[in-house]
Amino acid sequence: MDEKRAITALGALAQETRLALFRLLVTCGPAGLPAGTIAERLGVQPSSLSFHLAQLVHAGLITQRRASRQLIYSAEYGTMNALLAYLTENCCGRDAAGAPACDPATGCRGKDPAA
Amino acid sequence: MDEKRAITALGALAQETRLALFRLLVTCGPAGLPAGTIAERLGVQPSSLSFHLAQLVHAGLITQRRASRQLIYSAEYGTMNALLAYLTENCCGRDAAGAPACDPATGCRGKDPAA
DNA sequence: TACATAATTTGATGATTGTTGAATTATGGA
DNA sequence: TCCATAATTCAACAATCATCAAATTATGTA
Numbered sequence A, B: 001m002d003e004k005r006a007i008t009a010l011g012a013l014a015q016e017t018r019l020a021l022f023r024l025l026v027t028c029g030p031a032g033l034p035a036g037t038i039a040e041r042l043g044v045q046p047s048s049l050s051f052h053l054a055q056l057v058h059a060g061l062i063t064q065r066r067a068s069r070q071l072i073y074s075a076e077y078g079t080m081n082a083l084l085a086y087l088t089e090n091c092c093g094r095d096a097a098g099a100p101a102c103d104p105a106t107g108c109r110g111k112d113p114a115a
Numbered sequence C: 001t002a003c004a005t006a007a008t009t010t011g012a013t014g015a016t017t018g019t020t021g022a023a024t025t026a027t028g029g030a
Numbered sequence D: 001t002c003c004a005t006a007a008t009t010c011a012a013c014a015a016t017c018a019t020c021a022a023a024t025t026a027t028g029t030a
Helices: A003-013 A016-031 A035-042 A046-058 A077-090 B003-013 B016-031 B035-042 B046-058 B077-090
Strands: A062-067 A070-075 B062-067 B070-075
Touching (some): A003 A016, A003 A046, A003 B003, A016 A035, A016 A070, A016 B003, A035 A070, A046 A062, A046 A070, A077 B077, B003 B016, B003 B046, B003 B077, B016 B035, B016 B046, B016 B070, B035 B046, B035 B070
Antiparallel strands (some): A062 A070, B062 B070
C-alpha cells in the first residue's frame, strides 16, 4: 500500500458512521449485508448510507455485489491488513515482523533523522 | 482506546502533511524535532504547520515540550500502538494476539452477525 | 406493461477543513 | 529596556464533507 491509498483508507475510517459500518461488516464476514439492513442496523438514512458506502468502496475497504434487487456489501480484509502493515512499517520505525512495534526502547528510529 | 479517540487519531493521520509529519517524528525517536526544523523539512508555512501540529497533539499522537525558544515535538508511540491494537481488535474480528489477523479463512467473524 | 421494492443519484445546505498573511505571545541576548 | 528569534493565534477564504429530501435507476412480480 502506498501513501496515497493509506490516506484514503484512514480518511474512510475516520468517521463515526463509516467506522461503525466497517466494524459491522467485519463481523459479518464474506457473506456481507445488504444496504437496507445496514441502514436499519446503523439508523442512518438510505441516501446518507450510500454516500458512506461509496467512500469505503473507493478506499477498497469494502466491496459491492448484487443479489437480485439487493446490493450486498462485505469487508475487504486484505485492504485492512495492508493498512495495518503500512502503519506498522511506516509509522513505527520498525518492520511489520517486529512484534512490540513502536517501542522507542527497542530502537525505534531511522538512520540519522536529524541530518 | 475507545472509538472516539480512534476516530480522532485516524483523522489526524488521514492528511498528507500530517502523515508525513508523523512519519518524520517517528524516525526521530524521543528526541523529536523543533517546529522550525519540521516546517523546513516538510516545506510548509509555519502557521500551517502549527495547525497540523495542534491536531496531532490533540489526537495524542505527538507531544510538545519547550527547550529554550524552541518547541520540540516528538512521536507518542504508545498512542500509535493503541490505535493499531484498536484496529486489530475491532476491525478484524480477531484478538490482537491472533497473528494473521483479518483472514476470513481463519474464522474472522462475530457471533451471529446476521441476527 | 404496470407496479412495487432496493438502492443510488442529485441538488441544496450548514459544518468542518486547510491555506495564507498579519498580528501576537514567549524566550533569550545586547 | 530594546531588539531579534521561534512559534502560535487570528481572520478571511475556498474547498471539502455530511445530511436531508426529492428524483432517478435497476430489478422482480402480477
